[in-house]
Amino acid sequence: MIWRAIVLGFVMLLGISLGMAGDAPLQQEDPLEPRLKSIAVQLRCPVCQGETIYDSHSSVASQMKALIKEKIAEGRSDAEIISFFVERYGEFVLMEPARRGAALLIWLFPGLALFAGSAAALLVLHRRKSLLGPATAAGTDTGELIARIERLEP
Amino acid sequence: MTTEAEKRVLLPARAWWKPALIAALLALLVLFAFGLRRDASFMPSARVGRLLPDFSLAALEGEATIKSASVVGTPHIINFWASWCGACREEHAVLVGLGERFAKDPSVRMLGINYRDTRANAGQFLKKMGAFPYPSAVDPDARTGVDFGVFGLPETFFIDAGGIVRARHIGPLTPTAAETYLALIGAGR
């Protein structure tokens, strides 16, 4: 079984196509499907725990997908379709929080934290170095020594 | 939090991180305390404060068509229900009670919307639980539900005489909650 999997894996990695048996025509995806997906992954399924309506198997989600398909067929733009849902369900329905207002803070936070943290670390490294001068070679194993002494509790 | 703590190691002489750490911790605990008191089903409706959406739906019983225009003019309670919805059974008696009350008092009217259901299942549900003393419309493909911004059943909307949605209740309706909302649409006791 494992060997078969490995052989299969190599065959696929090499991209060898061995030709198809059978005669029934291949079913293709609905041509609207890729666009449906690109929109549906941006919307949160209202009854699920943080799932997109694309991933969700709930029937509400499939109704919403059907609605999106219909709107695509009507020729609406992605933005129009998304705002259709936001109008009805509020910003809650957006998987990604907007980059404005109160939600802007969480987009800025990691950068600010990283910047402040790195700046502080570098500043202190620099200050210590200049305050203390070059390190002495004598202290090589002090830490280990202290550690061992401390382990020998009376 | 990171940076404070990070600096603490590096700048032991300055103790500003101490009050900051404790303050952050307290703020967090206060946030959780508020979080615990919140209503888990709290979900502001984008529809509240706006005119109810247009709809034109077939009635569950009979051949009639129920239109949103007919709702404007009288305060309305619109309840979304379905036979597959377990929590709808919990609120059934409350809805029937309200329906009987407003059958005698025409200042408020009620409308059920049977949501993503089949007529057969809905009929069976009503046979078992008792019929609503008010009409229901059918919304089999959730079109109207989406327009109302329905998350999950049951949900109940309270609409004033001007056709403006004043409140939305998520979950089984209780008599106390109903009274609060009725006051909002000018039909309190």
Add this chain to the structure above:
Amino acid sequence: MSGSLIELGMAATALALVLALCCVAFAIVGNLTGRPAFVHVARQSLLANLVLVTLAVATVVWSFVQNDFSVAYVAQNSNTRLPLIYRLTALWGAHAGSLLLWLWFLTLYSALAVLLHWESHPRSMPHVMTTLAGVQVGFLALILFLSSPFTELHPAPAEGRELNPLLQDPGLIIHPPLLYLGYVGFVVPFAFAISALVRGSAGAEWVMATRRWTLFAWLFLTSGIMLGGYWAYYELGWGGYWAWDPVENASLMPWLTGTALLHSVMAQEKRNLFRGWNAFLAITTFALSLLGTFLVRSGVLTSVHAFAVDPTRGAYLLVFLAVVTLGGFGLLVARAEALRSEARLDGSLSRETSLLFNNLFLMVATATVFIGTLYPLVIEVVAGERITVAAPYFNKVVLPIMVAIVMLMALGPVLPWRKSSVPKMRQLLMVPFLVGVAAIALSFALGVRDLTALVALAAIGIVLSSIALDIRRSVRARIAVSGESWWRGLRTLALWNRRRYGGFLVHIGVTLVTFGIVASGLFLETKTVVLAPGDRFEIGGYALRFDGVVPVEGPNWAARQANLDVSYGATPLGVFAPQRRNYPRGEMTTTESAILSTVSGDLYLVIGEELAGNRASIRAYYIPLVNWIWAGWIVMILGSLFALSQSRVEAPAARRAGGTAMAVRP
């Protein structure tokens, strides 16, 4: 009759609460008045609690086995048709039993910590026992008064309800125990950190004592998270393994800080640096483990339709969390002066500095996950609005930080302690840098355009080549002295210095996981097709024929099953059958995917809606290289176990050996 059995369990738990309180009192008084006999009483109480709680767990498990529906917890989470294996594991199928499992592990760790460190750390013992018993009191009271699995039903129902169908799966048999072994394991470093703070001696002693505990807990937490991902992958039916759900984030946060602790203790051990910081990390990691329990169990972060949440329990958990965190961090603040590092960070290019940045990145990642998870709550409390912070945010923001951490893995292990020089660095990193450039060029040629992915792939190349070069240097130095063969030299070095080589192995595992995540995300294929019986379609090189949907009956479920005949080229691979299962007693539906797994990728099939004319919508995913994630996990486990296998007696000798190897280095 069985009723009396569960009463026995309840009595045992009540007695355990008394003994835990007793342990706290005797340990404190014994320590203050200097009476060893009192401390001994505390020790015996803690050991007795393991026996008592084991007994309590046994009574609940036995009630499940016996289908004793007079026990409310059994009636709610099991029924006579539930297979025995799931009745045995239904203990952790819901809230009350999960807490009991938590408590059981807590008593287990407490007893082990006392037994293992009684001789070597007599001064710390009273404080460690006080802390452990204090945490036990918190959980015992919660279980007894607010979340009891011992409640009885009179009269007993004839049939029970249903174990959550999502949990009726082999993966879920071991996922929660692994996760809890990880969460709870951090209680020992926490207790030792508290002890060190109370005693005002934050030397390397507590760090040495808890280093292996930390690694042990980390190993289990890693495995719990990975297994959870694997379970989500094949059980939830959306082709993914990690959804950045609050529950998942709650397990990731202590993992991140635990990882930081695992690294930064080295600085304290070797150089006596980061003393206060390590205490902070130990407290934070345990606090985050508790926070995970709080977030999951209190209903603070649940979805719209989670109606049944007990507010008293939430309030209790909050108070418990407040006591632990305010106690721990308060102590840290009060004793901060005693923790000042005397040693100093003295070179900008050194192992210490790279550890500092490793910790910085890990903490920024933790803080970002923390804020992202809690921000919807903040917005709700402050502005009265609901927003969603989900996978797209975390993927965009946290993944780059994670990639930076992977990148640091190339640097950290090869940098010497104390000081290095730029020319030396250039010499160490020239080849890895070229490998990184080559990796980027190759990926770019293969069509990768995503910046984070490109950097991640480069990082993988850099890390692997840096590890390989380091090992090569050490082995060469070794065999130059000993004259051994290359393989023997490597063996000797690795066995002498298991922590270092175990660490390398863990790092290699991390690169495999990273590779799996990046590649499966980049080359994922999805297709949703509507098929009539006999229809064929292709994905990821596989040809599939739809043979219709049939009903299937299980012991406690009924399913609609789509049969798909899969072949690759001319090779038939058999019928794969995704299902949608309905569990009538629990009124729940689950999606069972069908997965064809190979080294190069998974074909992942899910049944969608059934339509008129026997047609059905099938969602198919081709997820390349996803199995590398699980393979990397195995490597991480092996590395951790190898590092753990270094006995404490061996350690100094091995450290010297490692030192020699490093000194011989050109």
